[in-house]
Amino acid sequence: MSRLSVNVDHVATVRQARRAKEPDPVTAAALAELGGADGITIHLREDRRHIQDRDAIILRKTIKTKLNLEMAATQEMLKIALELKPDMVTFVPEKRQELTTEGGLDVRTHKDSLKKIIATLKEAGIRVNLFIDPEPEQVKASHRMDVSGVEIHTGKYCDANDGVMRDEELKRIYNTTLLASKLGMAVHAGHGLDYYNVKKVAEIKEIEEFAIGFSIIAKSVFVGIERAVREMKELIG
Numbered sequence: 001m002s003r004l005s006v007n008v009d010h011v012a013t014v015r016q017a018r019r020a021k022e023p024d025p026v027t028a029a030a031l032a033e034l035g036g037a038d039g040i041t042i043h044l045r046e047d048r049r050h051i052q053d054r055d056a057i058i059l060r061k062t063i064k065t066k067l068n069l070e071m072a073a074t075q076e077m078l079k080i081a082l083e084l085k086p087d088m089v090t091f092v093p094e095k096r097q098e099l100t101t102e103g104g105l106d107v108r109t110h111k112d113s114l115k116k117i118i119a120t121l122k123e124a125g126i127r128v129n130l131f132i133d134p135e136p137e138q139v140k141a142s143h144r145m146d147v148s149g150v151e152i153h154t155g156k157y158c159d160a161n162d163g164v165m166r167d168e169e170l171k172r173i174y175n176t177t178l179l180a181s182k183l184g185m186a187v188h189a190g191h192g193l194d195y196y197n198v199k200k201v202a203e204i205k206e207i208e209e210f211a212i213g214f215s216i217i218a219k220s221v222f223v224g225i226e227r228a229v230r231e232m233k234e235l236i237g
């Protein structure tokens, strides 16, 4: 059964809309765990548009599952990660103007800067995943970086508006998952997954973990976080 790491960034987005104290992503994480979440994911962005440093520090102390910190490969974030000691860091590309992460990392282009940062995190006992598009070249490049795993970007599959395109994207996810798994890397997947499109991806048994945020938090407005998480867990199970 695949694990589910619940991304609570969107709870912080609502809070930051008013620069208020609520809703608190720390409370959301606790309720997500009660609903069966196997981990909590946060993206501490350079511009701090949703998750704040305070959230990361408190979550590190309070969550009972695993903390996955998504971040850009910068010196500022490296320093924070070394102090915070999340269970895992997932490197993502970051652009200021984007609404959300738009694509996977180009591991080949950034291999020199990534290599140093990855080695430092590994020395500190932190697992490292790279968020990549479902392309064999990116999987092979990630393998050469000696990371524990990859997170396959499912965004194009989720955004595909016709069946042929969706099937093609699913096949790309499947093929790259198998390749990464064969190379001995843990395979995670995420971005854009919801209650309608997750099942087909979840049929790929080699995917160990899903990182899902928006659809769960959106549903939780109406049914509460515990139930929203439980229903997603049933679908990926």
Ligand code: PXP
Residues within 6 Å of the ligand: 007, 009, 043, 070, 090, 092, 100, 101, 131, 151, 189, 190, 191, 192, 193, 211, 212, 213, 214, 215
């Ligand atoms: N994985 C990564 C690397 C992401 O950047 C995001 C979005 O923050 C997610 C998973 C979750 O995506 P969504 O919120 O669309 O479920």
